[in-house]
Structure formats: C-alpha cells, structure tokens
Amino acid sequence: MHSAKHLQNLEPSYIREILSAATHSETISLAGGLPASDHFPLPLLHGALETLTTTPTLFQYGETRGYGPLLECITKHYSLLSSQSAMVCNGSQQALDLIARAYINPGDTVVMEAPSYLGALQVFALSQAQVKTIPQGSQGPDLQALETLFQSCAVKFFYAVPDFHNPTGLCWSLDCRLAVARLCRQYNVSLIEDAPYRQLRFSGDALPLVSSMCPERAFILYSFSKIVAPGLRLGLLVAPSAWLATPEKIKQASDLHCNQPLQAVLLALLNSPELEVHIEGVCALYRQRFEALAASLRRHFGDQARFSEVQGGMFSWFYLPEHRQGCEPMALAREALNKGVAVVPGDVFYRADDPLRHTSAAALRLNFSHSEPGQIDCAIARLKCAFDKLGA
Amino acid sequence: MHSAKHLQNLEPSYIREILSAATHSETISLAGGLPASDHFPLPLLHGALETLTTTPTLFQYGETRGYGPLLECITKHYSLLSSQSAMVCNGSQQALDLIARAYINPGDTVVMEAPSYLGALQVFALSQAQVKTIPQGSQGPDLQALETLFQSCAVKFFYAVPDFHNPTGLCWSLDCRLAVARLCRQYNVSLIEDAPYRQLRFSGDALPLVSSMCPERAFILYSFSKIVAPGLRLGLLVAPSAWLATPEKIKQASDLHCNQPLQAVLLALLNSPELEVHIEGVCALYRQRFEALAASLRRHFGDQARFSEVQGGMFSWFYLPEHRQGCEPMALAREALNKGVAVVPGDVFYRADDPLRHTSAAALRLNFSHSEPGQIDCAIARLKCAFDKLGA
Numbered sequence: 001m002h003s004a005k006h007l008q009n010l011e012p013s014y015i016r017e018i019l020s021a022a023t024h025s026e027t028i029s030l031a032g033g034l035p036a037s038d039h040f041p042l043p044l045l046h047g048a049l050e051t052l053t054t055t056p057t058l059f060q061y062g063e064t065r066g067y068g069p070l071l072e073c074i075t076k077h078y079s080l081l082s083s084q085s086a087m088v089c090n091g092s093q094q095a096l097d098l099i100a101r102a103y104i105n106p107g108d109t110v111v112m113e114a115p116s117y118l119g120a121l122q123v124f125a126l127s128q129a130q131v132k133t134i135p136q137g138s139q140g141p142d143l144q145a146l147e148t149l150f151q152s153c154a155v156k157f158f159y160a161v162p163d164f165h166n167p168t169g170l171c172w173s174l175d176c177r178l179a180v181a182r183l184c185r186q187y188n189v190s191l192i193e194d195a196p197y198r199q200l201r202f203s204g205d206a207l208p209l210v211s212s213m214c215p216e217r218a219f220i221l222y223s224f225s226k227i228v229a230p231g232l233r234l235g236l237l238v239a240p241s242a243w244l245a246t247p248e249k250i251k252q253a254s255d256l257h258c259n260q261p262l263q264a265v266l267l268a269l270l271n272s273p274e275l276e277v278h279i280e281g282v283c284a285l286y287r288q289r290f291e292a293l294a295a296s297l298r299r300h301f302g303d304q305a306r307f308s309e310v311q312g313g314m315f316s317w318f319y320l321p322e323h324r325q326g327c328e329p330m331a332l333a334r335e336a337l338n339k340g341v342a343v344v345p346g347d348v349f350y351r352a353d354d355p356l357r358h359t360s361a362a363a364l365r366l367n368f369s370h371s372e373p374g375q376i377d378c379a380i381a382r383l384k385c386a387f388d389k390l391g392a
Numbered sequence: 393m394h395s396a397k398h399l400q401n402l403e404p405s406y407i408r409e410i411l412s413a414a415t416h417s418e419t420i421s422l423a424g425g426l427p428a429s430d431h432f433p434l435p436l437l438h439g440a441l442e443t444l445t446t447t448p449t450l451f452q453y454g455e456t457r458g459y460g461p462l463l464e465c466i467t468k469h470y471s472l473l474s475s476q477s478a479m480v481c482n483g484s485q486q487a488l489d490l491i492a493r494a495y496i497n498p499g500d501t502v503v504m505e506a507p508s509y510l511g512a513l514q515v516f517a518l519s520q521a522q523v524k525t526i527p528q529g530s531q532g533p534d535l536q537a538l539e540t541l542f543q544s545c546a547v548k549f550f551y552a553v554p555d556f557h558n559p560t561g562l563c564w565s566l567d568c569r570l571a572v573a574r575l576c577r578q579y580n581v582s583l584i585e586d587a588p589y590r591q592l593r594f595s596g597d598a599l600p601l602v603s604s605m606c607p608e609r610a611f612i613l614y615s616f617s618k619i620v621a622p623g624l625r626l627g628l629l630v631a632p633s634a635w636l637a638t639p640e641k642i643k644q645a646s647d648l649h650c651n652q653p654l655q656a657v658l659l660a661l662l663n664s665p666e667l668e669v670h671i672e673g674v675c676a677l678y679r680q681r682f683e684a685l686a687a688s689l690r691r692h693f694g695d696q697a698r699f700s701e702v703q704g705g706m707f708s709w710f711y712l713p714e715h716r717q718g719c720e721p722m723a724l725a726r727e728a729l730n731k732g733v734a735v736v737p738g739d740v741f742y743r744a745d746d747p748l749r750h751t752s753a754a755a756l757r758l759n760f761s762h763s764e765p766g767q768i769d770c771a772i773a774r775l776k777c778a779f780d781k782l783g784a
Contacts, residue, residue, distance in 0.1 A: 001495060001582060002495060003494055003638040004495055004496055004497050005497050007638060007641075007642075027489060032453075032455055033453075034452060035452075037448055037449065037451075037452050038448065040447060040448055040452075041450045042451065043444040043445070045444075045445060045451075047444045049441045049443050049444055049445065049653075050441065052441055053434040053437055053438045053441065055428050056430065056432055056434060057623075057624050059429075059432045059434065059437075059480065059621035059623040059624065060426060060427075060429050060432075060621070060623055061424075061617075061622045061623065062423075070598065074566070088617065089647075090647035090648075090651075091648055093646065093647050093648050094646060095643075097645065097646040101396070101518070102395055102396060102399065103393060103394075103395060103396055104396055105396050105397050114438040119645065119648075122644070122645035123645055123646070125645075126493070126642065126646075128644055152560065152703060180578060190393060194510060194667065222444070225453075229451035229452070230452060230648075231450050231451040231452055231453065231454060231513075231651060231652040231653060231739075232451065232653065233441055233647060233648070233649065233650065233651040234651075234653055243393060245734040246395040246399060249399075250399075252514070253485075253489065253511065253514035253515055253517075253518055253601060254484055254515070254518075254646075255481075255482035255485050255486040255489065255625060256482075256483055256485050256487065256511075256622075256625065257625065258482075258625065259482075259623060259624055259625040259626075259651055259654055261441075261623060261624065261654065262651055262653065262654065280780045286576040303644055309727070348400055350716075370768070
C-alpha cells in the first residue's frame with residue numbers, strides 16, 4: 001500500500017539510526033538526547049505508584065484536557081496567567097504535533113533557527129508547512145534575518161528553543177528575547193516557545209520566557225522528560241485559552257486523552273518539596289558532566305577546541321576547524337563510530353535543501369547528560385583519533 | 393488564530409457534551425461507553441506498579457514500536473502470523489489515527505457501516521477522506537451495497553467493527569465475515585478491523601476475525617480499555633509488517649513512543665494466569681447487566697420494546713416505534729435528560745449529510761456496562777416517562 005502522497009519523501013531519523021548502531025557494541029554514545037538514567041527521581045515516584053490502585057477513577061476514561069487535579073497544580077506551578085490554559089500531552093512532542101495539525105495549512109510559512117530540533121522539522125514536514133530558517137548567533141537568532149522574513153511573507157509561526165537550544169546548547173540573551181517578542185507582536189506572528197531544557201540551568205541567571213513578553217500570541221511547550229523521566233511521556237501545551245480548543249478536539253480524535261495513572265504520579269511529584277532538590281541535583285550533575293566534556297575537548301583538541309560554552313541543557317556544539325576541508329561532519333561521525341564513539345554530525349539538523357546547511361560552520365552535536373566523566377573523556381579521545389585519521 | 397481550513401467545520405462530540413451534562417446531577421447515564429469502574433483488575437495491576445521503580449530503563453526513552461518484552465508477549469498472546477507485526481499505541485484510537493495519517497490522501501474513499509463509531513468518523517474527517525456508508529442488517533453489513541460501492545469507485549479502506557459493533561451491538565455472522573474477506577480481496581480493498589469489544593462475548597460462539605481470512609490486506613486494532621482499563625490508554629495496531637513502517641514514522645514524529653511503565657504493567661498482566669479469570673468475570677457481569685436492561689425494556693415498554701439482542705460488548709440499540717412520528721431520537725434524548733437519564737440519540741452516529749441518517753430506523757444507543765441492574769431499571773423507567781410525555 002502506498003503512503004499518503006505528502007509522506008513519500010519522509011526521511012527516517014538519522015539520529016534513531018545512529019542510536020540503534022550505538023547499542024550494538026562497546027560504543028560510547030554522545031549522540032542521543034537522553035537524560036542520565038541513573039538519576040531519575042524513582043524514590044519520589046515510588047510512593048505514588050504504590051497507591052494508584054486505591055483510586056479506581058484513575059483507570060477509567062478521563063478528560064481530553066488532562067487530569068483535573070494535575071491541571072490545577074500546573075496552573076500554580078507554572079504561574080499561568082488567567083488568560084492561559086494548559087493541556088497535558090504525550091510529551092511536548094505531541095503538543096507540537098497538535099499545534100501543527102490544528103493550525104497549519106499546507107504551504108503556510110513556519111520560521112525556525114537553523115540548525116534546528118529534528119523532531120520539530122519532522123512535525124512541520126508532516127503538516128506540509130513551508131519551513132524557512134534563520135541563522136543563530138551567540139546571543140540568539142539573527143534578528144535582522146528574522147525581521148526580513150517577517151516582512152517578506154505572512155509567517156504563521158516562529159518556532160524557537162530559547163533556553164539551551166537543541167542542538168547547539170545556546171541560550172538567548174535578554175535583549176534578544178525582548179526583540180523577538182516585539183517582532184512577533186509587530187508582524188502578527190505566533191510564537192511557539194519550546195522549553196524542555198529551561199529548568200536544566202547550571203550557571204548564569206535565569207531569563208524570562210520570551211512568551212512572557214507576548215503571552216497573547218504564544219504557545220509554550222513544557223516537558224517532564226528532562227526534570228522527571230522521559231519514559232512517562234508527559235508534557236504540557238500552554239496557550240491563550242481560546243487557542244487550545246482546536247488542539248483539544250484533535251487530541252480527542254487522535255487518542256482521547258493521556259494515561260491518567262502517570263498523570264496522578266506526576267501530580268504527587270509536583271506537590272513534593274523534594275522535587276526542587278532533585279532538579280538542583282540534576283543541574284549539578286550536568287554541570288559536572290559539561291565541565292568534564294569541556295576539559296576533555298581542550299585536553300585532546302588543544303587550540304582546535306571550539307564549542308558552545310553552555311549554561312545548561314544537555315548539548316554542546318563542537319565546531320570543526322574551518323581550514324580542515326577534508327574533515328566533513330558526516331565523514332567524521334562515521335569514522336568516530338568506527339573508533340567507538342557515536343556523535344551526530346551537524347548537517348542532519350538542517351533540512352536537506354536548506355542553504356544554511358552549507359554556509360554554516362561544520363560542527364558536531366555532543367551530548368553530555370548521559371555519560372559519566374570517565375566515559376566522556378574516553379569518547380573525546382576516540383573522537384580525536386577519528387579526527388586525526390581523516391585529517392591525515 | 394484561525395484553525396486549519398479543513399478543520400473549520402469540525403463538529404464537537406455530542407457524546408462528550410451529553411457526558412458532561414450527565415455528571416452535573418443525579419442523572420443516570422446510559423450514554424457513555426464506559427466499562428464498569430468497580431471491576432478493573434486493580435489487584436492484578438498492583439504488584440507490577442509497586443515494582444516499576446526497580447527497572448530504571450522503563451523511565452528512559454524507548455522504542456517507537458513499543459516496549460520490546462511486551463511486543464514479544466503480544467506476538468504469542470494474539471497469535472500473530474510471521475507476516476504480521478504489532479505497534480503499541482495510545483489506545484486503539486491512536487492506531488486508527490496513525491493509519492489514516494499514513495495512508496489517506498484527501499478525497500480517498502473510506503467505507504463504513506452506518507450507524508458508525510464516532511471516533512472513527514472523527515479520524516476520517518481529520519484526514520479529509522470521503523466517507524461512504526452502507527446499511528447494517530442483523531447479520532452484518534449489506535453485502536450487496538458493499539459490493540456495489542467496491543465496484544463503483546477505488547475504495548482505499550473498509551473500516552468495520554464486526555464484534556459487538558458500537559453503537560448497535562451487532563455481531564457479524566460467519567457467512568458475512570467470509571463474504572467481506574472475499575470482497576476485500578476481489579476488489580483490492582484494505583480492511584481495518586476494529587476489535588475493542590471482541591473479548592467481551594457473554595453468549596454464543598466466538599467467530600474468527602474477518603482479518604484472519606485476508607491477513608495480507610488487513611489492519612487489526614486491539615484495545616486494552618475494555619478488558620483491562622481505559623485510563624492506561626494502551627492499544628495495538630497489528631498489520632502486515634511492511635504496512636507498519638509509515639505509521640511508525642508518524643508515531644515517532646507525533647509522540648516518540650507510548651509511556652513505558654504502564655506497558656510493563658500490561659505485560660505483567662498478560663503474563664498472569666488470572667487475567668483470563670478476570671475477563672470471564674467481566675463477561676459474566678455484562679451478561680447480567682444486559683439481561684437486566686432487556687428485562688427492563690420489556691417491562692416498561694411492553695410490545696414497543698424492540699432492541700438488539702446482543703451476545704457481548706457494551707451497547708444495545710433500541711429502535712423507536714415507527715408510527716410514533718413526534719418522537720424523534722434527539723427530542724427524546726433531551727426529554728430523557730430532563731427526566732434524569734442520559735442516552736445517545738441514534739442520529740449522531742451518522743454523518744450530518746448521510747442519506748442513511750433519515751432512512752434508517754430511529755433509535756437510541758443504550759450502554760449497559762457501566763450501571764448496576766437497579767440503576768438500569770430506574771433509567772429505563774425514566775426513559776419511558778420521557779417517551780410518554782413526547783407521545784402525549
């Protein structure tokens with residue numbers, strides 16, 4: 001049977017392929033986007049799991065919008081405005097898919113930074129949006145390029161990951177946030193602020209959500225995958241209340257609602273004073289792991305070590321030396337796999353036909369959240385071997 | 393913000409509205425499609441829930457296709473052919489949505505029986521399929537009408553609920569199953585067999601799946617909502633292996649994968665010898681409740697009591713007397729709500745523009761799984777009051 005016409009060019013996820021190669025061997029993976037498996041707050045989840053069966057209504061059909069007591073708690077926990085509402089989704093990935101299904105007509109323009117989060121590229125490809133990209137600088141997106149795009153055509157959405165971007169790890173400055181909110185208002189563009197890594201800040205000061213400066217035209221995606229555990233598949237879609245009606249109808253048709261027992265477990269965790277301590281622990285751990293990565297890169301690559309000095313999140317972006325022309329990211333990632341380390345070549349975070357794919361600096365995405373310092377150092381040593389082999 | 397163009401006529405679910413009205417009062421609801429809340433197998437789930445946190449990998453990201461050990465178990469439990477594979481979905485509702493997103497181009501023809509499962513009508517509306525309907529007789533779909541449709545245009549899918557249909561409760565005969573499988577093969581039509589109620593048989597002999605007679609061109613949707621608990625939101629998509637590749641890519645983009653802890657809990661339950669005993673208990677309970685409904689209908693409506701004598705499932709279809717012209721199903725359902733009983737008027741199980749909506753007998757859908765016999769009798773007495781008032 002033939003797939004629907006607009007899907008016939010759908011590319012498989014290169015990362016998934018690398019991840020599956022990485023599980024076959026002694027490979028150390030800096031490729032995935034996995035949180036540290038040995039630091040899930042399992043002791044904090046245990047009590048709630050144990051008592052679930054005392055509440056049979058959790059096992060019955062529930063509301064599409066989410067488990068009522070959890071929604072109430074979220075309203076306080078995330079300080080929602082009275083004009084905003086939330087819907088519980090199967091991870092923030094589903095929240096993005098629901099926005100796209102609810103609002104995008106084929107051919108509508110969506111703007112993103114490049115490089116881009118692959119899961120968002122996939123969602124916008126499914127909805128047949130026309131994706132246009134702008135380059136990313138050290139302080140955030142290229143504002144001149146953004147305004148030029150906003151002026152040149154009717155842009156429906158600007159999708160952004162302002163805190164510890166995937167894949168680059170960069171965090172937008174306050175000035176940049178103010179400017180983006182102003183441009184969204186001026187040009188009547190709706191913002192989708194994807195904030196999965198926001199609570200993983202381990203240095204510097206927290207900056208306000210961009211959406212807090214233009215709440216009347218912003219969707220916010222929150223994830224519990226990074227601060228609790230991804231296996232729960234729970235995230236949030238927050239938006240001006242009227243904007244949730246169509247995504248809710250689509251969620252009703254597509255899976256009725258999210259599982260309720262794990263929503264109740266999440267509620268217990270959000271109500272626990274120990275959650276904050278847990279998140280601080282995760283941040284301290286990731287700081288240590290990023291510092292280990294940074295030290296290893298400097299030790300093994302010396303002057304050639306140029307990478308994003310991130311203040312949080314799970315990724316750093318390692319720029320390949322510009323004069324080493326033979327050393328393409330894709331070739332380097334393949335050779336690195338031969339040497340026993342999985343990394344993701346920067347190219348894959350661009351659409352195949354994106355002109356920025358070739359004009360931007362060659363790079364690798366390095367994950368530091370999932371490996372211990374010793375493994376990270378071993379991985380970077382192997383990467384240097386691959387690098388030297390290709391450069392030879 | 394305007395919804396995507398094809399959604400601007402999306403109708404809200406009338407059943408959801410009735411259900412929310414029904415929760416506000418002393419109303420007895422025969423309107424929903426809820427399994428009995430007090431008979432979930434909670435004691436059988438408890439042990440697995442309690443030990444989840446001993447397996448941290450369940451809380452990490454997992455495979456889109458589903459939790460590996462669960463998929464292995466399912467292959468045996470549902471006797472999958474070597475040519476078939478399964479994917480775990482957020483309920484069988486998501487399985488249907490994934491099929492539609494993967495394979496339907498706008499304007500493609502999908503055939504269903506009328507009256508129809510509302511959740512399927514919603515999914516096909518989202519995918520912009522052209523839905524054509526055929527009438528349902530006591531043995532299954534009108535085969536002549538089905539063949540005429542298959543001959544007259546390129547039909548992509550025939551969507552069917554052969555076991556204890558929602559809303560009518562009817563079960564296809566063996567001859568009908570054989571004939572439908574033959575027609576699907578002859579006319580190159582893919583079958584979607586939705587089997588959520590199949591294991592809820594309380595009388596008569598089990599009949600083979602229609603898809604077992606044309607497995608090379610059939611999707612099968614299984615649900616754990618009725619035999620375990622709907623709050624888990626777990627179901628299965630089974631298909632010829634090659635047909636799962638595109639739905640899997642769409643699931644990856646739309647929510648990555650289903651939550652893993654509850655997949656592990658389901659696995660423990662499927663491996664428990666007590667599950668069969670539990671399902672037998674649910675069937676015995678539903679038999680008792682259907683018999684209570686049938687007795688009440690005969691007691692209160694006498695000669696006018698004409699309804700589907702079902703052998704399983706959760707619904708019976710109550711035909712309104714043909715000569716009572718003032719007594720339209722929608723008006724009757726509204727008056728019944730005034731009298732304190734919620735039922736669903738048959739009209740809502742047809743597309744608004746379906747000619748069969750007006751030519752088919754007027755009816756109500758009565759759910760018997762969620763209420764105790766005493767409540768059922770009280771509900772039918774109230775329904776009779778509403779009926780008499782409208783007929784006066």
